[in-house]
Amino acid sequence: MQKTVLSGNEAFARAAYEAGVAVASAYPGTPSTEILENITQYDRIDASWAPNEKVALEVGIGASIGGARTIVTMKHVGVNVAADPLFTFSYTGVRGGLVLVVADDPEMHSSQDEQDSRQYARFAKVPMFEPADSQEALDFTRLAFDVSEQFDTPVFVRSTTRISHSKSIVELGEPLAELPETGLVRNPGKFVMLPSNARVRHPLVEKRLEEMSEWACAQGFNRIEAGDGQLGIITSGVAYQYAREVFPEADILKLGMVYPLPGQMIRDFAARFKTLYVIEELDPFIEEQVRAMGIVVTGKDKVPICGELTPGRLREAFSVNPQRLEPIEEVLPSRPPNMCPGCPHRNVFHALNRLKAYVTGDIGCYTLGFMPPLSAMDTCICMGASIGNATGLSKVLDEEERKKVVAVIGDSTFLHTGINGLMDMVYNKSTATVLILDNSTTGMTGRQDNPATGYTLDGDTAYQVDLEAICRALGVKHVVTIDPFQVDNTRAVIKEAMERPEVSVVITRRPCVLIKHDVVKTSTPLYVDQEKCVACKACLTIGCPAISWESGKVGEKGYCRIDRLICNGCQVCMQLCKFDAFGVCDD
Amino acid sequence: MTDMTITNILMAGVGGQGTLLASEILSEVLMQAGYDVKKAEVHGMAQRGGSVVSHVRFGKKVFSPIIPEGDADVLFGFELLETYRYLPLVKKTGAVVVNNLRISPPSVALGKAEYPQDIARKLNERVDNVRIVDGLELAEQAGNSRTVNTVLLGALSNTLAPSLEQWVAAIKSLVPERFQDVNLKAFELGRTAG
Numbered sequence: 001m002q003k004t005v006l007s008g009n010e011a012f013a014r015a016a017y018e019a020g021v022a023v024a025s026a027y028p029g030t031p032s033t034e035i036l037e038n039i040t041q042y043d044r045i046d047a048s049w050a051p052n053e054k055v056a057l058e059v060g061i062g063a064s065i066g067g068a069r070t071i072v073t074m075k076h077v078g079v080n081v082a083a084d085p086l087f088t089f090s091y092t093g094v095r096g097g098l099v100l101v102v103a104d105d106p107e108m109h110s111s112q113d114e115q116d117s118r119q120y121a122r123f124a125k126v127p128m129f130e131p132a133d134s135q136e137a138l139d140f141t142r143l144a145f146d147v148s149e150q151f152d153t154p155v156f157v158r159s160t161t162r163i164s165h166s167k168s169i170v171e172l173g174e175p176l177a178e179l180p181e182t183g184l185v186r187n188p189g190k191f192v193m194l195p196s197n198a199r200v201r202h203p204l205v206e207k208r209l210e211e212m213s214e215w216a217c218a219q220g221f222n223r224i225e226a227g228d229g230q231l232g233i234i235t236s237g238v239a240y241q242y243a244r245e246v247f248p249e250a251d252i253l254k255l256g257m258v259y260p261l262p263g264q265m266i267r268d269f270a271a272r273f274k275t276l277y278v279i280e281e282l283d284p285f286i287e288e289q290v291r292a293m294g295i296v297v298t299g300k301d302k303v304p305i306c307g308e309l310t311p312g313r314l315r316e317a318f319s320v321n322p323q324r325l326e327p328i329e330e331v332l333p334s335r336p337p338n339m340c341p342g343c344p345h346r347n348v349f350h351a352l353n354r355l356k357a358y359v360t361g362d363i364g365c366y367t368l369g370f371m372p373p374l375s376a377m378d379t380c381i382c383m384g385a386s387i388g389n390a391t392g393l394s395k396v397l398d399e400e401e402r403k404k405v406v407a408v409i410g411d412s413t414f415l416h417t418g419i420n421g422l423m424d425m426v427y428n429k430s431t432a433t434v435l436i437l438d439n440s441t442t443g444m445t446g447r448q449d450n451p452a453t454g455y456t457l458d459g460d461t462a463y464q465v466d467l468e469a470i471c472r473a474l475g476v477k478h479v480v481t482i483d484p485f486q487v488d489n490t491r492a493v494i495k496e497a498m499e500r501p502e503v504s505v506v507i508t509r510r511p512c513v514l515i516k517h518d519v520v521k522t523s524t525p526l527y528v529d530q531e532k533c534v535a536c537k538a539c540l541t542i543g544c545p546a547i548s549w550e551s552g553k554v555g556e557k558g559y560c561r562i563d564r565l566i567c568n569g570c571q572v573c574m575q576l577c578k579f580d581a582f583g584v585c586d587d
Numbered sequence: 588m589t590d591m592t593i594t595n596i597l598m599a600g601v602g603g604q605g606t607l608l609a610s611e612i613l614s615e616v617l618m619q620a621g622y623d624v625k626k627a628e629v630h631g632m633a634q635r636g637g638s639v640v641s642h643v644r645f646g647k648k649v650f651s652p653i654i655p656e657g658d659a660d661v662l663f664g665f666e667l668l669e670t671y672r673y674l675p676l677v678k679k680t681g682a683v684v685v686n687n688l689r690i691s692p693p694s695v696a697l698g699k700a701e702y703p704q705d706i707a708r709k710l711n712e713r714v715d716n717v718r719i720v721d722g723l724e725l726a727e728q729a730g731n732s733r734t735v736n737t738v739l740l741g742a743l744s745n746t747l748a749p750s751l752e753q754w755v756a757a758i759k760s761l762v763p764e765r766f767q768d769v770n771l772k773a774f775e776l777g778r779t780a781g
Contacts, residue, residue: 005614005615005624005626031629031630033630034630109629110629110630133625133652161629162627162652162653165628165630166628166652166653167624167626167627167652168623168624168625168626168649168652169618169623169624238651241651242651244650244651245651245655246655310651310653311653311655311656311658312655312656315655323655323656323658325656325657325675325676326675327675328671328675330703332668332703333668333692333694333695333700333701333702333703334638334694335601335636335637335638335668335669335693336637337602337635337636337637338636338693340635365635368635371693373697446630537698540696540697543693545636545693545696547696548691548695548696548697548698549696549697549698551698558698
């Protein structure tokens with residue numbers, strides 16, 4: 001078969017196609033997002049963005065009950081949102097095979113925590129595969145559909161950033177020629193989880209795990225790689241690659257399925273070695289289960305729990321060929337991510353900074369409003385949390401402080417899990433202010449569509465959710481929509497909303513400059529007249545990447561300048577200049 | 588035991604500079620040349636003008652997708668400060684191929700920090716083989732200022748085994764047809780200069 005270089009995420013998508021998947025649902029989240037985006041290239045799969053991960057899984061469950069093979073994908077924290085259906089679906093089992101691909105983010109490259117999803121496998125009693133490269137991402141995911149149907153269970157495939165976003169050579173497989181038959185089949189004893197039915201299902205779940213643990217001992221995805229017989233290592237996922245690299249002589253038990261563990265296989269392997277290591281990223285998940293078998297191992301007493309594992313960190317943990325890196329002595333200026341030039345969020349945070357608001361934040365590009373010089377975010381917990389946080393905070397403040405509380409949430413995040421918070425805010429008579437930053441896209445994950453953009457994953461037009469109408473329907477009387485590029489008006493409207501002794505919503509509406517549909521036509525770039533610039537630095541307070549400070553020659557004043565190659569002409573800086581120093585370039 | 592000789596290329600730059608396409612072409616040419624190849628990078632929050640790093644590794648058999656700290660053979664830099672930042676991860680006997688470009692990070696743009704001086708000299712002090720390429724100038728010569736990444740690949744290609752024909756084939760397979768000629772020109776200019 002054909003060989004090609006694929007990322008883990010491309011391989012997960014390919015596996016869905018080869019396995020005869022008919023339905024795919026997801027909410028975008030780094031590092032999982034590209035799985036669904038890649039699935040759109042396969043016409044026979046009905047792929048769609050759901051408003052959140054719970055809905056995505058529920059859609060997947062429905063398709064499975066209808067007989068289709070189904071894939072649902074999300075990032076690690078998405079499983080928290082989808083946990084409710086997941087735990088009960090573990091009891092009902094499937095009709096068509098269902099695979100949930102979850103992508104963890106050790107090191108938190110783009111996440112608010114580094115929870116270890118393998119714990120969900122044990123908690124929800126759902127088997128979990130863990131690939132170590134793109135080839136295994138393809139092979140294990142494809143296999144997971146068979147396993148799902150064979151054992152009547154949803155199946156997890158766990159990825160991490162280094163699996164999802166690494167590329168390696170993959171040999172493609174032959175896709176199933178026909179999709180499984182679908183249609184209505186009534187089976188209420190299996191799918192209606194009333195207590196009386198659920199009590200019947202739970203023992204089946206326990207039995208399933210026992211059977212799988214035994215079955216997994218004889219499957220090729222759990223394999224032993226022979227070494228020189230001195231050191232035994234149990235490992236899985238990308239940690240296997242690091243272990244192979246750092247301990248080339250070791251005997252390795254490489255687990256392709258991390259839950260349930262192949263008990264007898266582990267006992268037999270462990271009995272052969274005086275020294276046994278468990279090498280895994282994040283929690284001591286395998287280690288604790290191996291210890292519970294009465295086996296002595298070395299693991300998290302040496303390998304760090306926090307952060308991602310790297311070959312260097314592994315070398316250091318076991319003092320194997322540690323490299324002495326010579327650090328650079330001078331302090332280098334850091335280069336954190338920043339909002340783009342022309343980003344509609346920038347001026348909103350400038351206004352909140354000036355109004356000294358206490359900002360309960362949320363998850364999206366706008367979380368960068370935390371960064372200096374905007375420095376206008378005080379909390380950020382999880383998707384949708386800003387609104388509930390603002391309600392709770394307001395409950396314990398005096399009247400003056402209460403006015404300072406502003407929740408900030410994006411359009412996609414509001415539809416994800418923000419609506420319930422706003423409903424509670426009105427219902428329980430809070431007085432806080434909510435800003436919905438509507439940039440018509442799900443920006444941070446790479447500009448995906450959502451129900452408020454008017455487009456689907458396939459780029460088809462769709463009903464565009466009316467955010468103002470939702471807010472009013474929830475009982476918000478004061479809903480104002482503004483253009484966040486208008487500096488004075490933005491500040492005035494937010495200030496008035498903050499003063500109001502009732503819930504008020506301000507929707508700041510302006511599309512992301514990088515939006516995919518209805519491409520934003522950027523305006524002519526600006527320039528700064530050096531003669532008129534008095535070096536007050538007011539324009540620098542918005543932290544736009546297009547504006548920089550030039551310190552003048554000795555004895556002369558400095559001035560601000562604009563990089564016209566990246567300026568989008570949004571004119572926010574221009575409105576902050578009291579000295580008329582800005583002009584529009586001639587084109 | 589398998590042959591453990593692996594070549595490690597660490598790419599460093601600023602989000603939006605086109606490091607991704609360059610690392611794609613690099614992986615493709617190495618695969619076509621018969622190597623096992625792995626490449627790792629981080630998306631999402633790391634974009635948006637932040638510091639970005641890609642790892643490309645090749646050899647008979649590659650395990651880890653990320654380069655063990657201190658084992659990089661080539662540091663392939665798209666911007667001076669970002670190249671300097673990752674210098675400790677390179678072998679002393681390694682090579683640096685770097686674009687002669689400064690992009691001010693936010694603290695420098697705000698006048699709150701200085702862009703480090705004399706980076707070229709500092710690179711030379713630590714690593715034996717440093718090549719500085721005027722990426723933008725050569726890209727403009729090729730006819731499109733957006734081909735800097737291909738110019739840099741051309742300069743890098745001198746340090747690697749694949750033949751010119753293999754590079755040309757990889758560029759043709761990954762660059763849209765209407766941009767192929769200008770990219771091939773850019774590659775050639777970089778290869779001659781590097």
